[in-house]
Amino acid sequence: MTKPLKIVVLAKQVPDTRNVGKNAMKEDGTVNRAALPAIFNPEDLNALEQALRLKDRIPGTTVQLLTMGPGRAADIIREGLFRGADGGVLLTDRKFAGADTLATSYALMQAIRKLNPDLILAGRQAIDGDTAQVGPQVAEKLNWPQITYAEEILSCNGERIQVKRRLERGVETVSAPLPVLITVHGSAATCRSRHAKQLLKYKRAKTLSEWQDAGNNAYGSQLPDYLRITEWGVADVGGDEQQFGLSGSPTKVKKIENIVFQAKESKRLTASDVDGLIKELMSNHTIG
Amino acid sequence: MNNILVYCEIESGKVADVSLELLTKGRGLAVQLGCRLEALAIGEKLSGIEKELVNYGADTVHIADDARLYPYRTLPHAAITIGVIKAEQPQIVLFGATSIGRDLAPRVSSALKSGLTADCTSLEIGDHSDTKGNTYKNLLYQIRPAFGGNIIATIINPEHRPQMATVREGVMKKEPLNVPKAAEIRKVDVKQYLSDTDFVVEIIEQHIEERKIDIKGAGIIVSGGYGVGSKDNFKLLFDLAAVLGGEVGASRAAVDAGFADHARQVGQTGVTVRPKLYIACGISGQIQHTAGMDQSAMVISINTDAAAPINQIADYAIVGDLNEIIPKMIKSYKENSK
16 A cells, blocks of 8 residues: 655646736836736646646545635635645735745745645746746755646656656656655646535634734634644744745845837728738738 | 856756856856856766856856766755855855756755746846835846736845846847857866765656747747637637647636646746737637737637737737637638738
8 A cells, every 4th residue: 555645736826817807907007016816826726636636546645735824825726725725824924025936945945944844836827927936946955856837747656756848849748755745737637616514624724813903812722723723933933034035035126117008090990901911911912 | 246147057968048048148247247157967967067157248157067967856956056055155056947856946046045936037237225215226126927917026136145046948049159159168076066965866757858849939929718619619729720820829718627738838837929810710809818819919819709809919800709710810811821
C-alpha cells in the first residue's frame, strides 16, 4: 500500500482580470481594479484537482490549502473545503503586505516548514500578475526540486512521482523524488465542483478574526475544529522579518500606466461593402 | 564594470530566436551603460555555437558543455547559472520568457535574493529618485503589462543586483552585427557547480514537436473569439485563412471554450502578433486579447455587436454575422484574383 501523502496546495485570491466589463471601467477609460470580483485563481483550482485526485487514489492522504492575503482571502480556503480539501491556513499580517514574488515565497516557505508536507501543488501563475515565479521560488527556498507546467500527475508510489508536463513545443514526462513542488498548467483537468456534503459541513468555517467580527468570542471552547480556519501571522511562522513584505521585496514599481481604451477612427461597413473592401485590399497588396 | 549577461537557450544545436533577440537588445543596453555583453550557453556538444552568439554581439561567451546538461533540466542549469552569476557579478541578467526561462529565472533569483520581473515587453535604462532622497543612476526599467494587460508597469530594482528579467519572445527585433568582432570564449568548469542531487529529476520521455502552428510568423491572421460559437464554425475561419494564405488565431475565450488549440491563442497569455492583416471574427476585444494584436498593420473586425470594443481599434469594422460575411469574402477574393 502506498504511503499516505501530506499535500499542500498554494492558492491565491485574485481579481478577475479576464473579463473586464463596462462596470469595471472608470470614466477615463481605465480599469477600476476595486470593482473586479475576487476569485480563486484559475490555475490554482487545476492544482487543487490534481491534489484531490491523489487523495482519491491514496487512502489517508490529506490536502491543506495555504493562501496569503487579507482577511477576506479566507473565502479561498472555504472554497477549497467545499470541493474536498481537509483544511487550510490563511497567512495574514500587515507585515506581509507589499510583498513581491520573492518576499511572498519567503513567507510561504516559512509556513510550509511548519506544515511539513511531502508534496506541494500550485497553479502555474496567478492571473493578476502572470509571473509564474512564486512556485519555483518557494521550491528553491525549501531546497526542493520543482516540476513546472504539469498537465497530469501520472503516478505516485510514495517515493517518486511521475508527471506529464505541457511545454511550448510538446510534452515531457518526468519523474522526481518526493518531496517536490509542482506547478500546474491550465490545460490540466478542471477542478471538481463543490460537494453538497462538504458545503453543509464547512459553510460556517471561519478564521478567528472572522468569528470575532461575527461577535463570537467563544472560538476557543465551543466550536468543533473543522469550523476553525487556521490564521497565521509573522509571529506564528517566524523567520527574518526583513524578508517579509515590502522590505523583503527587491522589485519596486516605478510607474503604472493605465491602458486607456482610445477611440480611433474606424470605417463602419456592412455585408454589402465586403466586395469593395476585398478589392481594395487586393489592389493595395494587403492580400493576394 | 558589471556587465549584462544573457542566458541563451540552445535547442537541437541551434540558438533560440528569443536568445538572439535578447543579445540584440542587450548589446544596445551595453553601449548605453558602457559595459560588455556576456552570453551563457548551457548544453551538450556546443562547439561552434559561440559563432552565432558572437555574431549577435556577445563580447564574452561562457560555454557550459556536458552530456548531462541536455535536454534542459531545472536544477543543473540553475546551479551553473547561479555559479556563473556569482563569479561574473553582472548588473543585469536576461532570460527569454519561455517554458525554460520562466522555469529557471525564478529559481536563480530566489537563490541570489535578487529581484526578477516576468514577461517584459520593453527594457530601458533610466534613473530613479525615491522619496527618501536617494538617487539611482542607470537602472534597468523593466516594462511589462500587468493586471490582465489592463496596466503597463515599469519595475525597477534599486538596491539589489543583478537586476533580472524574462523577456517575451518576438517583441524585440533580432539583428546580427554588421561588422564581425572579436570575442572572448570561456569554458565553464561545470564540475565545480554541479552535484549529484542536481540530477534527481529524470526525463522519462520527451516529445519535442516543432511548433506546428506558427501564427507568430504569419502575415495574415484570421482570428476567432467566443462569438464564433463553436469549433465547427471555426472551419469557416480556416477556409478564409487558407484562401488568403494566412493562419488561424483565437482569443483566450475561444481557446478556453475548446474552439481552438492553445497554440493559436493571441493575447496577453498567448502570443503577440504583428501581421500586416488581422481579421478579428466574433472577438469582443478584451484588452487581454488586443494587447497581443494591436500592433497589427491593419485590423478588420467582423462582429454582430456594433459597440464591441474591438471596433475601436479596427481600421474596418464590419457589423454583421461572420457566417454570412466570411463566405462573401472568400467568394469575392476568388472572383477578383487572377
